[in-house]
Amino acid sequence: MGSFLHRHRSLTPYLLLAPGMLWLAIFFLVPMVFLGYQSLQSGLFPHFQFTWEFSNFSSALSGYHTQLVRSFVYAGIATLACLVLAYPLAYWIAFRAGPWRNLFLLFIVAPFFVTYLVRTLAWLNILADQGPVVRVLRDVHVLGPDGRLLATTFAVVAGITYNFFPFMALPLYVSLEQIDPRLLEASKDLYASSTQSFLRVTVPHSMPGIVAGTLLTFIPAAGDFINAALLGTPNQAMIGNVIQAKFLESLDYPTAASLSFILMGTIMVMLLI
Amino acid sequence: MAVESRERPDRGQTPGQTPNETVDVRLDHVTKSFDDVVAVDDVSLEIPHGSFFALLGPSGCGKTTTLRMIGGFEEPTDGAIYLGEEPVTGRPPYKRDVNTVFQSYALFPHLSILENIAFGLRRRGVRGKEVRGRVLDILRLVGLEGLERRKPRQLSGGQQQRVALARALVNKPRVLLLDEPLGALDLKLRKQMQLELKAIQHDVGITFIHVTHDQEEAMTMADRIAVMNQGHVEQLGPPDELYERPASAFVAGFLGVSNLLSGVVEDPDGVRLADGTLVQAQVDGKRGPVAAGVRPEKITLGESGGQNRLPGTIAETAYIGVATQFVVDTPAGTVHVFAQNIDSGKRIPVPGSNVTLSWSPESTFVVERGEEMSE
Numbered sequence: 001m002g003s004f005l006h007r008h009r010s011l012t013p014y015l016l017l018a019p020g021m022l023w024l025a026i027f028f029l030v031p032m033v034f035l036g037y038q039s040l041q042s043g044l045f046p047h048f049q050f051t052w053e054f055s056n057f058s059s060a061l062s063g064y065h066t067q068l069v070r071s072f073v074y075a076g077i078a079t080l081a082c083l084v085l086a087y088p089l090a091y092w093i094a095f096r097a098g099p100w101r102n103l104f105l106l107f108i109v110a111p112f113f114v115t116y117l118v119r120t121l122a123w124l125n126i127l128a129d130q131g132p133v134v135r136v137l138r139d140v141h142v143l144g145p146d147g148r149l150l151a152t153t154f155a156v157v158a159g160i161t162y163n164f165f166p167f168m169a170l171p172l173y174v175s176l177e178q179i180d181p182r183l184l185e186a187s188k189d190l191y192a193s194s195t196q197s198f199l200r201v202t203v204p205h206s207m208p209g210i211v212a213g214t215l216l217t218f219i220p221a222a223g224d225f226i227n228a229a230l231l232g233t234p235n236q237a238m239i240g241n242v243i244q245a246k247f248l249e250s251l252d253y254p255t256a257a258s259l260s261f262i263l264m265g266t267i268m269v270m271l272l273i
Numbered sequence: 274m275a276v277e278s279r280e281r282p283d284r285g286q287t288p289g290q291t292p293n294e295t296v297d298v299r300l301d302h303v304t305k306s307f308d309d310v311v312a313v314d315d316v317s318l319e320i321p322h323g324s325f326f327a328l329l330g331p332s333g334c335g336k337t338t339t340l341r342m343i344g345g346f347e348e349p350t351d352g353a354i355y356l357g358e359e360p361v362t363g364r365p366p367y368k369r370d371v372n373t374v375f376q377s378y379a380l381f382p383h384l385s386i387l388e389n390i391a392f393g394l395r396r397r398g399v400r401g402k403e404v405r406g407r408v409l410d411i412l413r414l415v416g417l418e419g420l421e422r423r424k425p426r427q428l429s430g431g432q433q434q435r436v437a438l439a440r441a442l443v444n445k446p447r448v449l450l451l452d453e454p455l456g457a458l459d460l461k462l463r464k465q466m467q468l469e470l471k472a473i474q475h476d477v478g479i480t481f482i483h484v485t486h487d488q489e490e491a492m493t494m495a496d497r498i499a500v501m502n503q504g505h506v507e508q509l510g511p512p513d514e515l516y517e518r519p520a521s522a523f524v525a526g527f528l529g530v531s532n533l534l535s536g537v538v539e540d541p542d543g544v545r546l547a548d549g550t551l552v553q554a555q556v557d558g559k560r561g562p563v564a565a566g567v568r569p570e571k572i573t574l575g576e577s578g579g580q581n582r583l584p585g586t587i588a589e590t591a592y593i594g595v596a597t598q599f600v601v602d603t604p605a606g607t608v609h610v611f612a613q614n615i616d617s618g619k620r621i622p623v624p625g626s627n628v629t630l631s632w633s634p635e636s637t638f639v640v641e642r643g644e645e646m647s648e
């Protein structure tokens with residue numbers, strides 16, 4: 001084997017790539033092709049036929065554009081909220097927490113020790129009408145006597161923000177932690193105040209973390225359905241809820257598949273911009 | 274010359290004028306402790322305007338800490354620092370008229386060379402064409418024309434070093450701090466940059482405080498040197514004074530080679546060595562056990578060198594072109610001698626031959642016996 005590799009050195013990179021490529025081919029490409037095939041079928045469950053049914057896409061789009069737009073709005077707000085909440089936290093852990101860093105990182109990932117569904121169910125209790133949050137807000141008249149949090153847009157966005165928070169915080173932490181403190185000293189030496197140093201040195205250097213965190217939060221958030229299902233009403237339904245209902249309840253596989261493609265395509269276009 | 278004269282009339286100095294008229298930096302009994310280490314121990318210094326000042330000392334003696342306190346990156350535990358007349362204790366770095374060339378250069382990797390150098394100017398509100406003009410001028414001064422669009426990682430180590438220098442100099446600070454700025458360069462480039470830095474300092478007339486552990490570098494560049502040891506200043510003065518009249522065994526040993534012969538002060542201008550020889554020297558009121566010192570190049574093989582004499586046997590010789598080094602065993606200890614090879618026909622004494630060493634009382638110095646010395 002060794003001498004074989006030695007003789008065909010140019011093959012080595014391909015051999016190293018092979019397992020990963022195989023994995024991608026089996027678990028990504030094949031399902032994608034299958035999904036694409038399904039999105040162009042017509043007929044009723046279980047008798048679908050492949051008929052190049054492109055109208056699936058246009059009817060899905062016209063029927064569910066509200067949910068599609070809503071998904072991106074919710075995901076956008078949640079991503080922004082994650083960024084605003086996670087940046088100071090990651091900054092503090094990276095620069096100020098000293099020996100306690102790892103403990104605080106553990107706190108950030110701690111929710112992962114509980115299943116996604118159970119975590120969201122916990123929010124159901126926290127935001128419940130009889131729950132402590134609503135009671136306090138009613139007492140201080142932020143909410144009216146019948147005001148509620150559950151089944152509102154706020155609840156869904158808050159749930160998404162909470163659930164995807166670590167995906168924002170961890171990349172931010174990594175990029176902030178790598179900043180050479182000597183660069184900040186150089187910046188202060190060159191007459192930049194703390195605020196200016198932050199804007200001119202810290203923020204540009206944490207850009208990779210901001211981009212990674214935004215992608216890791218926004219993409220799964222746009223396709224999420226659990227938060228809307230548990231914390232919202234049909235008025236907060238997102239595209240994920242529609243796809244889930246089409247697949248599992250009305251068994252309309254072609255529409256579900258074409259909606260999935262629309263979601264994927266839209267995200268891809270947004271990424272390119 | 275690209276850099277115009279200093280803009281601040283209040284300092285009343287122009288480049289080329291002799292230093293010593295005003296003091297740019299003053300350290301008044303400054304102490305800095307970190308938890309259990311005392312890094313800087315009761316240091317008082319005055320650095321005259323326009324001087325090239327070197328802080329010289331072995332690793333860990335507190336040079337960087339001293340520099341960081343002047344720059345505002347550390348606060349003294351005790352004592353006060355003045356820039357000109359103003360006390361600056363507690364003032365953040367960005368409010369001090371001081372710039373630093375960091376040992377690691379600390380260039381901003383995300384900014385072009387132009388923007389790196391313009392950073393300080395922009396923070397101080399310089400705008401528009403003036404920024405570009407001043408950056409290009411300073412790039413010409415450090416010999417990097419045409420590289421303003423590159424990123425720092427596209428430059429060699431020596432070029433990055435020049436950018437770091439330009440980035441600090443372009444602000445025309447009152448004082449420029451340099452922490453081992455040449456440490457990362459190879460020997461040849463380092464020698465070249467030493468001369469260039471000195472020339473630049475002369476041109477711009479800004480006070481330079483240069484930290485180094487290399488005595489040759491300090492001697493080459495500085496017009497005043499403070500030799501530091503274990504947090505305090507051992508001696509402060511111009512290079513020749515430190516070399517000719519070291520105040521302690523540490524300074525004598527740190528700057529160049531010196532012969533230190535143990536003895537006891539016997540009369541107002543003589544030291545009795547261990548073997549009984551009396552050496553004449555300026556004792557300057559020192560008493561008891563001391564060491565009489567003399568530099569190797571001040572000793573002559575033979576009796577023509579002066580009144581101080583020692584008999585000895587040559588143990589080793591090494592011919593190194595411009596000079597021959599001798600190691601001579603004498604009753605008072607081992608002595609190193611450098612003899613310049615001026616007469617080409619002259620016979621060099623071989624190991625084993627008996628010689629007399631002689632030198633003058635004026636080139637003899639007396640120091641307290643340090644812990645570094647044997648006996």
Ligand SMILES: Nc1ncnc2c1ncn2[C@@H]1O[C@H](COP(=O)(O)OP(=O)(O)OP(=O)(O)O)[C@@H](O)[C@H]1O
Nearest residue numbers: 307310311312331332333334335336337338339486
């Ligand atoms: N932040 C710090 N915390 C604790 N101790 C420190 C700190 N900075 C420096 N010291 C200690 O203070 C002493 C002086 O350090 P300093 O960096 O000033 O030395 P230096 O003369 O610059 O040495 P070198 O030539 O090796 O750079 C050392 O013993 C060092 O360990």
Ligand SMILES: [Mg+2]
Nearest residue numbers: 336337338452
């Ligand atoms: Mg140092």
